[in-house]
Amino acid sequence: MRIVVLLKAVPVVGTERLTSDLRTDRSGTLEANGADEYLLEAALKLAETSGAEVTLLTIGPAGATEALRKGLAMGAASAVHVADDQISGSDGTQTVELLAAALGRLEYELVFCGADSSDGGGGVVPAALAVRLGLPYLSYASQIEPAPDGSSVRIRRLNPTGYDVLEAPTPALVMGTQVLGEPRYPSLRGIMQARSKQVQTWTLADLGFEPSAVGAAAARTAVVSAERPPERGGATVIRDEPDAAVQQIVEFLATRRLL
Amino acid sequence: MDLGQQVPAYFLAPAIFFVAAAVFFLQMARHLRIFAAARPDGAVDRTETRLGSLFVHSIAQSRMFRDVRAGLLHAAIFWGFVALTIGTADRVLGGLVRTVISWPLDGWLWRLLLPIQNLLALGVLIAVVYALFRRLVSRPRRLTLSRDGLTILLLIAGVVATELLAEAFRIARHGDPDAAWAVVAGPLGELLGRSLAPAALDYLFALFWWANLGLVAGFLVYLPRSKHLHIATAFFNTALRKARPRGALPPMDLETETGRFGVKTVEDLGWKDLLDGFTCTECGRCQDACPAWATGKPLNPKTMIMGIREMSVEAEHGVPLLPGLRGLPELPLIRPADAGGHPAPAPSAVTRGATATALATPIVDTAIPYDAVWDCVTCGACVEACPVLIEHVDKIVGLRRNLVLEESRFPAEITSAFTNMERVGNPWGQPASARLDWARGLSFDVPTAAEVAAEGEAAVAELECLYWVGCAAAFDDRNRKVARAFVTCLQAAGVRFAVLGQEESCSGDPARRMGNEYVYQMLATGNIETLNRYRPKTIVTACPHCFNTIGNEYGQLGGNYEVMHHSEYLSRLVADGRLRSDASGAGTLTYHDPCYLSRYNDVVEAPRAVLGSLPGAELREMDRHGKETFCCGAGGGRMWMEESRGTRINVERTRQALETGADTIATACPFCLVMMRDGLADAGAGDGARATGRDGVEARDIAEILASGAMGGTALVPTDRRQLPVVQPGH
Numbered sequence: 001m002r003i004v005v006l007l008k009a010v011p012v013v014g015t016e017r018l019t020s021d022l023r024t025d026r027s028g029t030l031e032a033n034g035a036d037e038y039l040l041e042a043a044l045k046l047a048e049t050s051g052a053e054v055t056l057l058t059i060g061p062a063g064a065t066e067a068l069r070k071g072l073a074m075g076a077a078s079a080v081h082v083a084d085d086q087i088s089g090s091d092g093t094q095t096v097e098l099l100a101a102a103l104g105r106l107e108y109e110l111v112f113c114g115a116d117s118s119d120g121g122g123g124v125v126p127a128a129l130a131v132r133l134g135l136p137y138l139s140y141a142s143q144i145e146p147a148p149d150g151s152s153v154r155i156r157r158l159n160p161t162g163y164d165v166l167e168a169p170t171p172a173l174v175m176g177t178q179v180l181g182e183p184r185y186p187s188l189r190g191i192m193q194a195r196s197k198q199v200q201t202w203t204l205a206d207l208g209f210e211p212s213a214v215g216a217a218a219a220r221t222a223v224v225s226a227e228r229p230p231e232r233g234g235a236t237v238i239r240d241e242p243d244a245a246v247q248q249i250v251e252f253l254a255t256r257r258l259l
Numbered sequence: 260m261d262l263g264q265q266v267p268a269y270f271l272a273p274a275i276f277f278v279a280a281a282v283f284f285l286q287m288a289r290h291l292r293i294f295a296a297a298r299p300d301g302a303v304d305r306t307e308t309r310l311g312s313l314f315v316h317s318i319a320q321s322r323m324f325r326d327v328r329a330g331l332l333h334a335a336i337f338w339g340f341v342a343l344t345i346g347t348a349d350r351v352l353g354g355l356v357r358t359v360i361s362w363p364l365d366g367w368l369w370r371l372l373l374p375i376q377n378l379l380a381l382g383v384l385i386a387v388v389y390a391l392f393r394r395l396v397s398r399p400r401r402l403t404l405s406r407d408g409l410t411i412l413l414l415i416a417g418v419v420a421t422e423l424l425a426e427a428f429r430i431a432r433h434g435d436p437d438a439a440w441a442v443v444a445g446p447l448g449e450l451l452g453r454s455l456a457p458a459a460l461d462y463l464f465a466l467f468w469w470a471n472l473g474l475v476a477g478f479l480v481y482l483p484r485s486k487h488l489h490i491a492t493a494f495f496n497t498a499l500r501k502a503r504p505r506g507a508l509p510p511m512d513l514e515t516e517t518g519r520f521g522v523k524t525v526e527d528l529g530w531k532d533l534l535d536g537f538t539c540t541e542c543g544r545c546q547d548a549c550p551a552w553a554t555g556k557p558l559n560p561k562t563m564i565m566g567i568r569e570m571s572v573e574a575e576h577g578v579p580l581l582p583g584l585r586g587l588p589e590l591p592l593i594r595p596a597d598a599g600g601h602p603a604p605a606p607s608a609v610t611r612g613a614t615a616t617a618l619a620t621p622i623v624d625t626a627i628p629y630d631a632v633w634d635c636v637t638c639g640a641c642v643e644a645c646p647v648l649i650e651h652v653d654k655i656v657g658l659r660r661n662l663v664l665e666e667s668r669f670p671a672e673i674t675s676a677f678t679n680m681e682r683v684g685n686p687w688g689q690p691a692s693a694r695l696d697w698a699r700g701l702s703f704d705v706p707t708a709a710e711v712a713a714e715g716e717a718a719v720a721e722l723e724c725l726y727w728v729g730c731a732a733a734f735d736d737r738n739r740k741v742a743r744a745f746v747t748c749l750q751a752a753g754v755r756f757a758v759l760g761q762e763e764s765c766s767g768d769p770a771r772r773m774g775n776e777y778v779y780q781m782l783a784t785g786n787i788e789t790l791n792r793y794r795p796k797t798i799v800t801a802c803p804h805c806f807n808t809i810g811n812e813y814g815q816l817g818g819n820y821e822v823m824h825h826s827e828y829l830s831r832l833v834a835d836g837r838l839r840s841d842a843s844g845a846g847t848l849t850y851h852d853p854c855y856l857s858r859y860n861d862v863v864e865a866p867r868a869v870l871g872s873l874p875g876a877e878l879r880e881m882d883r884h885g886k887e888t889f890c891c892g893a894g895g896g897r898m899w900m901e902e903s904r905g906t907r908i909n910v911e912r913t914r915q916a917l918e919t920g921a922d923t924i925a926t927a928c929p930f931c932l933v934m935m936r937d938g939l940a941d942a943g944a945g946d947g948a949r950a951t952g953r954d955g956v957e958a959r960d961i962a963e964i965l966a967s968g969a970m971g972g973t974a975l976v977p978t979d980r981r982q983l984p985v986v987q988p989g990h
Contacts, residue, residue, distance in 0.1 A: 012682045014683060014688065015690045015691070182671065184667060185677060185678070186667065187664060187665055187667045188520055188776075189520070189664070189665055
């Protein structure tokens with residue numbers, strides 16, 4: 001069983017900034033996208049229980065290596081980093097094309113990814129990639145169980161009344177949620193072992209792409225404006241005897257028709 | 260006097276004694292052979308300090324007198340035993356000692372010794388009775404009742420009583436020119452001589468004499484297996500104590516360490532850790548002092564140390580008493596070291612059978628439960644309480660290091676603290692860009708070191724100190740007020756200062772104490788790089804954890820700075836007349852000593868001097884204050900862990916504070932402040948209670964109390980006695 005985990009490198013949550021042309025500034029410290037880490041954890045658990053081999057795949061600037069190193073320290077066997085200055089400015093569609101090309105050079109039964117990224121947050125890549133590759137698409141998985149022979153995979157998807165069980169033949173693409181479980185914390189031994197693990201770097205040329213096919217000039221969507229959310233207003237703190245305080249809170253909510 | 264004539268079969272006595280002594284030393288050597296399998300444990304340097312420690316703690320036994328009754332009891336037995344040993348040596352050496360001591364001053368030295376010896380022997384007997392009373396009747400909670408303890412007490416009483424009786428019968432039968440000086444045995448002997456026949460005297464003398472020798476020999480053979488062994492090991496343990504500053508954890512080389520990270524088995528401990536185990540007498544002072552134990556948690560520092568000792572003894576089962584006996588392979592005395600100076604894993608051939616099994620057993624869940632490892636607040640109360648200077652905290656952090664670095668096994672809730680420190684340089688997970696938010700809206704500028712550096716050399720030279728804000732004051736709402744109060748004081752005193760702003764990171768203290776040496780070193784090396792760029796004359800911080808780590812631990816990574824705690828800095832400003840306060844509403848205060856300030860760094864007087872400078876302030880001390888303070892519950896990374904076992908430590912400490920009847924709990928640590936505030940809320944006496952008309956007790960930092968009435972010292976600003984911006988709680 002070979003699993004490729006798509007691991008996006010995003011700006012450290014809370015430090016996101018936009019560049020002057022309204023794109024995510026990726027020059028600062030990058031970290032592994034939280035939503036993807038749940039899938040990495042699920043893949044590593046499968047590696048422990050059924051000997052699956054986990055490969056990481058990312059597209060991003062040089063700083064994305066940090067996120068890959070952490071994934072390797074957690075226990076992934078190898079990593080592929082698609083890096084090329086021309087890629088900057090690509091939109092979701094081009095990202096899907098690049099990922100499809102990279103996956104074309106890898107062997108796998110399963111592709112795992114999170115629902116969306118904490119920076120762009122478009123959420124189109126998982127479904128679009130499955131369509132582009134013609135893979136069965138299992139979304140919002142809360143549990144992932146491949147068949148022992150690796151020929152198929154079952155997932156659970158939570159619904160308002162319980163959960164559905166879905167099954168698809170492999171190769172398949174699984175998008176999962178945080179219900180899969182908290183990602184593990186890498187041990188120092190893992191960190192040291194990760195130093196000697198291989199990170200392959202592929203360029204556009206390696207993937208057979210023309211530079212003109214990617215980047216801002218080729219993107220089919222554009223961000224036209226970006227606004228900061230307004231600062232939060234001052235909070236009202238009520239200090240009183242419990243009964244009187246409850247009365248005031250009820251009045252506050254009632255005048256705003258929130259009760 | 261001729262022992263050979265007086266004592267039947269005397270020639271056997273020295274032989275029996277020296278065989279017993281040999282068995283004693285062979286058993287001690289076997290302990291040492293397990294020590295040799297442990298890690299090297301630092302150089303033995305600073306001879307004078309060590310001799311001083313030996314005198315203060317082993318001879319004068321200063322810490323024993325914190326419990327005066329126990330101290331007197333122990334001193335009586337100790338000195339009685341010393342005096343007794345002179346008599347024992349005399350008997351097994353055929354009267355040689357008496358002959359030598361009687362030589363100078365016409366025998367007066369011996370005559371002087373006799374009454375001391377006699378009175379001390381009586382003292383020992385009284386002390387043993389009292390000790391038995393404590394163990395069997397009054398039973399203080401800290402004492403463990405064990406067969407070993409009772410055996411030792413009865414052996415001591417037996418040795419002393421038989422010696423005294425043997426002396427009395429000897430004087431009765433044979434007389435002694437110095438009998439008048441033996442104030443107990445002399446009169447007793449006279450009485451016996453008058454009432455018993457010579458044959459009975461002969462018989463009873465021989466009986467007690469030989470009983471004494473038998474007990475002494477038995478004592479020697481038994482001692483190495485008993486917790487009473489401290490009479491031999493305490494001298495070494497107090498002299499070979501940790502020589503680092505108490506607040507500095509052992510350094511750790513993450514790069515060249517090829518073997519084990521942290522402490523997993525007895526083999527990963529240092530020999531001093533094993534010596535600690537053999538020095539413990541189960542007196543339980545650590546248990547009494549431990550806040551985790553006091554609040555019903557599974558951690559007991561005493562049982563951990565005894566557990567390590569048992570594991571060490573267990574490892575001896577594969578080692579014969581006589582080297583080479585039974586044809587078993589031997590432990591090498593010194594383990595071969597690798598290039599990095601760390602011992603290579605012991606070759607399997609030398610550690611076989613029981614020894615190998617014992618040496619490979621994890622300490623966690625053998626000597627100490629897993630949960631207990633995480634219950635420790637690293638407050639050091641156990642270390643401070645131990646009369647023989649056992650180091651508990653370093654061992655617990657060693658265990659945490661192994662759990663975190665090798666096994667990734669730790670309470671789930673601290674994962675986010677770890678990743679936050681790693682990602683954004685603080686456990687709160689706030690972006691560095693928010694580091695100066697606390698200074699918004701102040702009526703004066705808080706310059707960063709980078710801004711001052713940009714102004715040029717002259718501006719840098721004028722700087723008096725760098726204020727290390729710390730993450731708590733930068734990100735925690737309550738503690739932001741402390742930062743504002745402190746800079747208000749600095750401003751009022753006209754101190755030229757700067758902060759690091761976005762360039763500051765967590766000092767690494769929580770990571771290090773939670774066992775994550777990797778993240779600690781990452782943060783510390785980054786901070787050292789930043790600090791070295793600005794080379795501040797003095798670093799001032801309001802956080803005792805940053806204060807301890809930067810001052811005591813950064814040196815291990817090459818960062819050496821002069822660091823002051825804000826309590827010291829403020830007290831100096833007050834003493835120099837640069838700052839005074841007319842915070843007349845200070846009222847009654849109690850001061851909660853932060854562990855890392857008082858216990859670890861001896862800063863006890865400075866915060867009290869600050870509070871003492873307030874007009875009309877009345878300080879009411881809690882029972883446990885100064886170096887014997889009781890932790891707030893947030894140390895050792897506990898700030899980021901759930902407190903699910905037992906009751907809450909901060910609630911207990913708040914209860915102690917409220918008992919003083921003070922209106923304000925003053926403290927000087929951001930974590931203590933939060934814990935005391937929460938404790939007050941829990942007790943229904945917190946900030947919010949004031950509005951309800953009940954007595955509101957507040958927890959406040961000393962800087963806040965001072966700042967609420969801070970004025971520039973008259974010497975500096977004689978004309979402008981302005982009232983500075985007042986920092987009020989609740990805004």
